[in-house]
Amino acid sequence: MTDSYEARSPQGALSRRALIRAASAGVLAAAAGPVLAQTAASPAAPPTTITNPPRDFSRRGQPTTYFWDPDIIAVDPSFNGxxxxxxxxxxxxxxGLWVEGPAWNAQGQYLVWSDIPRNRQMRWIEDDGHVSVFRAPSGNSNGNSFDFQGRQLSCEHLNRRVVRYELDGSATVLADSFQGKKLNSPNDIAAHPDGSYWFTDPPYGGQLYEGAPDAAGGPSNANGKINPRLGQLPGIGLAKRELPTNTYRLDPSGRLDIVATEQQVPDPNGLCFSPDFKKLYIASTGKGPGDTGPGGKGDIHVFDVGADNKLSNQKLFADCMIDGINCGPDGLRCDVEGNLWASSNAGRNVGYNGVTVFNPAGKVIGRIRLPEVCGNICFGGPKRNRLFMAASQSIYAVYLATQGAGPG
Known part of the structure; x- marks a missing residue:
């Protein structure tokens, strides 16, 4: 009699207790099933980015809070924590047109990101969700970060340089050349506690859409048919690509050193340190404009960082292949446990774009699916427990049970 009473009300309807029991059983059964492969949802399952019609992320869309969100996938039980x-x-x-470079300002409680083709930076304010133009023009900035003093760092495609915005509102050019040759188009940057800045320099700014191609005869404008000066300020469009795609360290003294060559990591893109700053992760993406070599393969490399600031013991951390699909990495961030979170660009392979999460050994432990290609990510929010994702035209966010490591 007790079981019958608990299961149904006098009118025969399921009780709240029975519903909770049934729901819990369903969640456990789902958790025990395969989670890595892309699977077709049953008619009763919550909507996902791969259902038809696709999930509506707008405020007019259907509710999305389930246990778990259907587009947060635990590939390994460790991701549940x-x-x-x-x-x-x-x-x-x-x-946006192509949003990139999200970075969190802890003092101001706001997120800043680049809308590269529109040559501007945008800002989202935590307290009321207000979005406005933060900086225009931005030099077609790509990656942004904040250093340990709270100063914004920006990688400018158009001006082929790295800049720092000082606390008094002025701007400082940190690096625009190496051994007398102009940089290609700095892409992403990470601050180190010793006051140095580490950044990548691929050639993606040599596109009309994201910066300015080379002057006539340069690698990204070999036949000279493109006029890179159109629509630009005086002095823009006169440079030619002169350097390989290297990764650099800018010493506090102002000295610029190569830490990883193009031969080691071709077309380097996103980079980040492990929480203890003893490892450096670098994403190697696809062939860029003007590349004469094979270009990157869409994978992630890891190095040991020595006390002398030299990189050693290079390893392929991850090939970023899931179900035979390359989930091309771009932006990288570590959480406080040392797990690596990487944005995923899987092109038209809907359901594989978003974020891929690796443990320190390089094993995929989790995935976040988005309906757009994801270019870059960062941790933020007052508790630094919110993951912000710059994905093609939009900014997405999700709260986590962990925190991001380091500033920016």
């Missing part, structure tokens, strides 16, 4: 079960992926803003 990093994701927040009752937190849903949210689209905070849309309307």
């Amino acid at each position: 990093l994701a927040q079960p009752n937190a849903a992926i949210q689209r905070l803003w849309t309307g």
Whole structure:
């Protein structure tokens, strides 16, 4: 009699207790199933980015809070301790052309990112969700970060340089050349506690859409048919690519050194340090404009960082292949446990774009699926437990059960 009473009310309807029991059983059964491969959802399953019609992330869309969000996938049980079960992926803003370089300002409690083709930076304010133009022009900036003093660092495609915005509002050019040759188009940057800055220098700014191609005869404008000066300020469009795609360290003294060559990591893109700063991760992406070599393969490399600031013991950390699909990495960030979070660009392979999460050994432990290609990510929020994702035209966010390591 007790079981019958608990299961149904006098009117025959399921009781709340029975519903919770059934739901818990369903969650456990789902958790025990395969989670790495892309699988077709059953009719009763929550909507996902691969259902038809696709999930609607707008405020007019259907509710998205399930235990778990259907687009947060635990590939390994260890991911369950990093994701927040009752937190849903949210689209905070849309309307960009190609958004990149999200960075969190802890003092101001705001997120800044680049809208590269529009030559501007945008800002989202934590307290009311207001979005506005933060800086225009931005030099077609790509990657942004904040250093240990709270100063914004920006990698400018158009001006082929790295700049720092000082606390008094002025700007300092940190690096624009190496051994007398102009940089290609700095892409992403990470601050080190010793006051140095580490950045990558691939050639992606040599596109009309994201910066300015080379002057006539340069690698990205070999036949000279493109006029790179159109629509630009005086002095832009006169440079030619002169350097390989290297990764650099800028010493506090101002000295610029190569830490990883093009031969080691071709077309380097996103980079980040492990929480203890003893390892450096670098994403190697696809062939860029003007490349004469094979280009990157869409993988992630890891190095040991020595006390002398030299990199050694290079290893292939991850080939970023899931179900035979290259989930091309771009932006990288580590959490406080040392797990690596990498944005995923899988092109038209819907359901594989978003974020791939690796443990320190390089094993895929989790995935976040987005309906757009994801270019870069960062941790932020007052508790630094929110992952912000710059994905093609939009900014997405989700709360986590862990925190990001380091500033920016």
